[in-house]
Every structure is written in C-alpha cells, then in structure tokens.
Amino acid sequence: MDVLTRPAASELSPEWDGLADSYFQRRKFLLYSEIRNPCRQRYYELHEGGRMKAGACVYTLRLDLLTFARVKSPVRFAIVGIPASISCPGLVGEKDAVVRLLPAIFAAERGIVLLLNLPPGLPVKPAVGMRMMPTVFLRHDFKSWEEYRRALRASYRRRLGLIESAFDGVRREEGPCSALSREMYGLYLQVMARTATKLETLSYEYFRDLPEEFRLTGYRLGERVIAWHINLHEGDRLTFFFGGTDDAFLRSRRAYQNNIAGILREALDRGFREVDFGQTAEIAKTRLGGGLVEKDMAAYSRNALVRLLLRLGRRALEYRRRLPPAHVFIRRKDGPA
Numbered sequence: 001m002d003v004l005t006r007p008a009a010s011e012l013s014p015e016w017d018g019l020a021d022s023y024f025q026r027r028k029f030l031l032y033s034e035i036r037n038p039c040r041q042r043y044y045e046l047h048e049g050g051r052m053k054a055g056a057c058v059y060t061l062r063l064d065l066l067t068f069a070r071v072k073s074p075v076r077f078a079i080v081g082i083p084a085s086i087s088c089p090g091l092v093g094e095k096d097a098v099v100r101l102l103p104a105i106f107a108a109e110r111g112i113v114l115l116l117n118l119p120p121g122l123p124v125k126p127a128v129g130m131r132m133m134p135t136v137f138l139r140h141d142f143k144s145w146e147e148y149r150r151a152l153r154a155s156y157r158r159r160l161g162l163i164e165s166a167f168d169g170v171r172r173e174e175g176p177c178s179a180l181s182r183e184m185y186g187l188y189l190q191v192m193a194r195t196a197t198k199l200e201t202l203s204y205e206y207f208r209d210l211p212e213e214f215r216l217t218g219y220r221l222g223e224r225v226i227a228w229h230i231n232l233h234e235g236d237r238l239t240f241f242f243g244g245t246d247d248a249f250l251r252s253r254r255a256y257q258n259n260i261a262g263i264l265r266e267a268l269d270r271g272f273r274e275v276d277f278g279q280t281a282e283i284a285k286t287r288l289g290g291g292l293v294e295k296d297m298a299a300y301s302r303n304a305l306v307r308l309l310l311r312l313g314r315r316a317l318e319y320r321r322r323l324p325p326a327h328v329f330i331r332r333k334d335g336p337a
Contacts, residue, residue, distance in 0.1 A: 003104040006043040015052035019092040036206040046101040054093030054101045078109040081116035087135040089117040118296040127300035128310040130318035136277040136290035166254040171220045177210040187244025227259040238272040286326040
C-alpha cells in the first residue's frame with residue numbers, strides 16, 4: 001500500500017476522476033477552485049496493486065469550532081472536503097479503501113483535521129464522529145411544473161400558490177454566470193452575513209468565471225435584482241450551488257422561498273429527474289418535496305487530550321436539529337406521487 005501526496009490537482013493520477021461520484025470532486029472543478037479559491041489545497045492518493053483505490057482533497061481554513069452551537073470559536077482546520085461549501089465529501093473511492101487512507105491523512109496533517117459530508121456509519125476512529133447538517137434531495141418523475149403542482153397535497157399547493165403570487169411582476173432571466181453583476185454579488189454577501197454555519201466566503205470572480213456547466217438565474221423587479229441562484233447542470237441531476245436574496249424583499253415578495261422554488265422549476269422545465277437542493281433551509285426545501293439525506297462529519301487531533309475534549313464536547317459540536325418528514329405529495333394507488 002502506497003500513499004502519495006499531490007500538491008496540485010494538475011498532478012493527480014489519471015484514475016482520480018473515475019473514482020469521483022460528483023462533478024465537484026473531479027479534476028476540472030478542483031483546478032478551478034485552486035485558481036479562484038486558493039486555500040493551500042493538497043491531495044492524497046491511496047495506491048494498491050499498482051492502481052489508485054482512494055483519494056482525498058484537503059485544504060486549510062479558519063472557522064468556528066462551535067459552528068452549530070453558534071458560538072465564536074475560531075480555530076485553524078485541515079479540512080477534508082471540497083473548498084466550495086458544498087455537500088459532497090472530499091473523499092473519493094470505495095468505502096474500504098477510503099478507511100485505509102484516513103490514517104495516513106491523520107498522521108500527515110497537523111492541528112485539528114475535520115472531515116465533512118461523510119456517509120453515515122463510515123468508520124473514522126480514532127477520529128470523533130458527529131452528525132452534520134443533512135442534504136435535501138428530490139428524485140421525481142414529474143414531466144412539468146403543472147404536473148408537480150397537481151401532485152401536491154392541498155395545503156402545500158396553497159402555500160406554493162401564495163409564494164408564487166408574491167412574485168407577480170417579477171421577471172426571471174437565465175444566462176451564463178458571466179452575467180453575474182456586482183449588485184447580485186452584494187445579495188450573496190447579505191445571505192452570508194446572516195448565515196451562522198458558513199465555512200468560507202467566495203469572491204465575485206469565483207462566481208462570474210464558473211465553467212459552462214453552471215447557469216445563472218436572476219429575478220428582477222423593475223431594474224432591481226431581488227434574488228438569484230446558480231445551478232450546476234450535469235447528467236440527470238440539477239444541483240443548487242449558491243444564490244443571493246435582497247433582505248428588503250424577504251417578506252413582501254417572499255424572495256427566498258421563490259428563489260428556492262425557482263431551483264425546482266428550472267429542473268422541471270429542463271427535464272432533470274434529480275434535484276440536489278444542498279444544505280441549509282431544510283424546512284423550506286422539504287416543503288417542496290425534498291427528502292433529507294443524512295451526513296456525518298468527524299474531527300481528529302494527534303493530541304490525545306484534544307481528542308478527549310472533542311469526544312466530551314461532541315454534543316456542542318454536532319448538528320442537533322431533527323425534522324419530521326414532510327408529507328408533501330398526494331398518495332396514489334400505486335404508491336406516493
């Protein structure tokens with residue numbers, strides 16, 4: 001067994017992309033993030049029998065240790081993840097191979113190593129496993145927005161109607177990410193200012209120069225942009241990436257709810273059968289029909305005392321909110337809609 005360290009995505013083994021499950025884990029996006037969000041990215045590869053079996057993307061970031069307790073507690077972390085605040089893990093490869101790679105990462109990295117967006121139940125000892133914010137995901141067979149609306153239970157259909165009516169007179173515009181304006185970026189900063197669990201704040205250039213697989217949707221009231229989002233279009237799946245809303249229109253125009261509903265509408269209009277809504281705003285997203293996909297995280301330190309403190313403080317560190325399932329769709333004779 002050999003573990004290789006790569007200082008840049010351009011040096012990754014040819015097998016890397018074949019082990020990746022997501023666009024965000026592949027070399028093209030990792031290279032882009034190195035240019036637009038440099039945070040000392042480095043990569044580990046596990047090779048066995050002359051073949052690459054697992055890999056990890058690691059980067060350095062200062063964030064609050066007690067993020068989910070909403071307590072200021074800045075600490076420098078070595079994060080095993082994708083440096084773009086998204087819900088896929090920074091680990092690629094089969095589960096057993098990933099587990100064999102982890103000790104090499106723990107031995108090489110200093111300080112606290114934080115592993116994000118792990119599948120539940122992944123063996124991580126001697127790291128301390130914890131629950132993380134879930135992802136909201138919808139797999140459907142609706143052929144249009146109207147068919148989707150008809151499948152909603154009456155209370156959810158009525159709620160959606162009220163949300164949509166608040167956007168009367170609002171114009172929807174779609175285009176490449178290069179159309180992102182400074183005004184729109186300012187709305188993203190508004191969102192980040194009120195987000196307690198953020199990791200990093202990405203630059204204007206990061207969004208503007210995104211590859212062609214990403215598409216920008218903006219909502220204008222007159223000449224004023226009141227909301228926008230960027231989605232990744234890949235295969236049968238549409239993935240929400242980032243967005244922004246104007247605080248002044250959160251209530252009067254329900255800008256945030258309409259922005260989220262617009263993600264789903266874009267998927268239906270363009271024929272995507274899967275929608276990854278990402279993390280945060282679970283209530284609003286599950287009310288559109290999404291289901292929760294549990295995620296774990298883990299923290300490790302070489303220092304035994306720090307590991308003990310992490311274990312004792314686990315409840316304060318992990319994400320504790322639990323939501324009951326939302327029964328959004330009318331049940332058909334052959335099963336749920």
